[in-house]
Amino acid sequence: MGKEDASNAVLLVISQVGCDESGAGRLTMVVDGREMGSEEWRSFVAEAENFDVISVRVDRERLLEHSTYFRSLENFSELNRESLNVNWDPPIFCILLQCMHGFQSSFSSCVIARLIQVSPLFLFYTIS
Numbered sequence: 661m662g663k664e665d666a667s668n669a670v671l672l673v674i675s676q677v678g679c680d681e682s683g684a685g686r687l688t689m690v691v692d693g694r695e696m697g698s699e700e701w702r703s704f705v706a707e708a709e710n711f712d713v714i715s716v717r718v719d720r721e722r723l724l725e726h727s728t729y730f731r732s733l734e735n736f737s738e739l740n741r742e743s744l745n746v747n748w749d750p751p752i753f754c755i756l757l758q759c760m761h762g763f764q765s766s767f768s769s770c771v772i773a774r775l776i777q778v779s780p781l782f783l784f785y786t787i788s
Contacts, residue, residue, distance in 0.1 A: 670720045671743035674750045675713040686712040693718045693757055701758040708751040726760045
């Protein structure tokens with residue numbers, strides 16, 4: 661996949677609800693999801709559980725295409741910011757992003773249950 665227009669990118673900062681905002685002692689990972697292939701997404705998702713905060717640069721248009729939640733932010737200033745905070749389970753949200761980028765994976769029943777829980781919150785209707 662070629663590099664997307666940088667001006668159309670947004671950085672999603674994903675952290676666990678209630679995560680210490682100071683940043684002290686937190687493990688952080690930063691990736692550019694726009695340039696990742698299938699194996700890179702698989703490796704990224706596998707390692708996501710080891711981090712407290714994950715920052716993923718994604719294409720703004722892709723978010724709008726796949727999520728009614730993010731589409732609703734288009735009417736507000738939040739989606740025009742360079743970064744957005746997402747307070748949810750980082751590994752599960754990363755799986756949603758992986759699917760949003762068209763890279764499917766096999767999931768355990770526990771992961772499927774968590775995906776069903778988070779999808780409606782962020783209104784991801786097309787995660788395949």
